[in-house]
Amino acid sequence: MEVIKTDIAIVGAGGGGLRSAIAIAEQNPDLSIALISKVYPMRSHTVAAEGGAAAVAQEHDSIDYHFHDTVAGGDWLTDQDVVQYFVEHAHEELVQLEHWGCPWSRKPDGHVNVRAFGGMKIERTWFAADKTGFHILHTLFQTSMKYPSINRFDEYFSVDLMVEDGRCQGVVAIEVSTGIMRLFLAKAVIMATGGAGRVFRFNTNGSIVAGDGMGMALRAGAPLRDMEFVQYHPTALPGTGILMTEACRGEGGILTNKEGHRYLQDYGMGPPDPWPRNKAMELGPRDRISQAFWHERQKGNTIKMRYGDVVNLDLTHLGEKHLKERLPFICELAEAYEGVNPATTPIPVRPAVHYTMGGIKTDITTATPLPGLYAVGECASIGLHGANRLGSNSLTEFMVFGREAGKYASEYARSVDISSNQDAIEKQADAVEQKIMGLLKRKDGTEKIATIRDEMTATMEEGAGIYRLDETMQQTCDKLDELRERYKKVQLDDDSSVFNTELFRTIELESMLETARAMAHSAINRKESRGSHQRIDGYETRDDENYLKHTLASYRGDDAPTIEYEDVCITTSQPAERVYGGAAEDDQDK
Amino acid sequence: MPELTIDIEVLRYRPETDDEPSYQTYTVPYQDDWSVLDALNHIKDHMDGSISYRWSCHMAVCGSCGMMIDDVPHLSCKTFLRDYYPNKVKLDPLANFPIERDLVVNIEGFLEKLESVKPYLIHAPDDPLNETEYLETPAELIRFKQYTMCINCLLCYSACPEFALDPDFTGPAALTLAHRYNVDARDQGTAERTRIMNTEKGVWPCMFVGACSEVCPKQVDPAAAVQQIKVASVFDWYKSLLPFQDGE
């Protein structure tokens, strides 16, 4: 197998991968970087982020407020040292993006403008209209072209990490256009592969968001942490799952049920007026608003449509001019996919899976427990989001911690040599190749990947959705075991080696099943309700005594993942009740 | 009621077995809210797993799924069966690019061209970076904002007859992104980029057909950007004839 030697291999070229690469190239231009991505960087799913990126920008705001919003928003399952580092460095990273050309929306005086976002006490969401992720991604990608030490391997599908001498030493990847497998031998590897939202039926994610990085890390022996915490975004289009950004509500949009009633006031987020008001009503956190939708559906207050129940996201009072300036993409999407002009008609929306709070466990330096392996962005669990992520923290996260990943991976790469045991690694790589060839050459398979995938997404929706029950979670765990077995008999239609997308979907499916298993088992073992993990089977409340802990799920092959727990880092903020709406204002007055 | 159906005619090309591409027709259920991409996904999931095409976001922003739909370049995720029904829909890979396989084309050349025009902010070496953000008024932002909206879907290259005849032409999207930085008040790299674009593979092959702007799904208007570069280049050239140059 052809071997490509590099100092640092980065898997994934979305926001996290590009930020890490640039950090390495700037600080350590002598280190060679292999930036490996299964799609061209500008296709990465960072592109679809809409609303904005959080960093304190106003005089009357403070990093303490940002800290507290994030910790409380995450239901105290955040690591507070990580949150502290994050809020302290958020501003400089968004300014860095500005220096690289990001077209942030501006105030008349030329300063960067900010908007309100859910769960944030003061407006601190920097935005580029409603295409913030798109602009950040293209800014980073185009800027990355400046650096000669960044060697891009576009459309290289990474399959497995190489572990030898107890450390991660590279990755094998298939060149999509030829089917040729190559071994990237590296001193350090950074995973920046994004989330796993596609394991659910209703999601806002692109087809590439398949948890492959999480699956690779699991198989290589790195644990996944807090996987039971899956974020439902409350406002997605019903058929397609297309995201209607939280900025719709940040700009003043409201949610109403079939009676035209702003139902969030019935779920501890009222009173409704005056509006808009930070940390209240539609500017509550995503977990609470998605949960309110579930209750409204139980009560029969939702509207029945072709693709299930919806509520109305009403922007009509904001006026066409304001919508065209602040939310042009939302207008375009609602018109094209729902046939609705938001200036005149409310948009039908429902919750859909949006983000995986959990991921590959890392410490504050982005290092995973596997030496030489680093992780950043949605694929990682650095401890920033806890049990529920606040909107607009994730774009800033990959900026702040992407730089860290670059820094610490560089340090590590300088401290070790390329393996002297290359033969052993090549043998591992050959085994991976055999596995892939087996998939391609198999003739007696009986299962279709689409069938397994559809059954997986359905069972995840059933057992690991907004509200969870022991019984259905157990059914989901069992179903995933069954699907995992059936996966072993999967049959491809396509045996070509050129651009065999069916093969890549199949490899992704393996990772999706592992990731889904980690989610389901982590969920069934957490016998409490916290943030996005809500149970209605006797564990309706938060249990700090037993579960103020991170869940760790480790791979054990055919057996169910082992579930362990570790402490949460608490520095200044002791767990308290999460309050929004009027209660939050009372809290503040005290 | 019998299920409504629609025919999708897809250009297939498998380099390992085919000498040249040929069409294959699939009959899929017709749904009025299905995009062409939804129909392709239905084919891939339920009829023929061997069909290859690129896609990801399904919301017209990642730029992966461009293809020729009835000979016009479109994003397949934002083009709907209802606009063709009951007629068949003909799908070809993006025109003017080499076909890698089925609906997948080779776009490597575009990435090289994009890199060649230095698509990033260039600060003069003696200009220290601000501690905080550079001020930029909404008016200054609007001057270049439109040109930042390019999603690199490359529909414009498929529409461009110059690119069809000369694959080395830098082309609409790359030139537009160069212009985006030139017009940005924070940038000081115009002179560098003009040297690159003021060449026979730069702006000048463009004959202002304007087809690129017609097919652009994001109303970026690349034709406008390219003409504005030409005007700037001409001024630049006249300036170079003046006896007294400012600076070096």
Next chain:
Amino acid sequence: MNRKPYIRKIPTTWWLQNGSYRAYMLREFSSPFIAIYTGVLLVGVIRLYQGPEAYDAWLTALQSPLSIGFSVIALALALCHSLSWLKLLPQVMPIQFGETKVPQAVLVGIHYAVFITVLIIAIVVIKP
């Protein structure tokens, strides 16, 4: 290498494929006619310099059916050329006041107004 990129041939009739290609080809096609007509006008200036007789001969030549036919075609094509340029002009020279970009239709409208005014002046005021 199992890769074998297939390059499609460009048909010689590519320029008939759609409206903007045809408009472009018409614009290109108009150029020689306009160039020749400009040449004819230039000859007129030279003839004028050579004296009244030479100028009268040039005028007479212009009245030949062949010449009239050519002039009519050249006029039509010149109109096509001019109108297509008026349409494209706002793309070449956008105008922005503060935060508002002047709409393309307004810019085109202004150019038409100027064009027609000049035409009227040419016909009415400079009438021989």
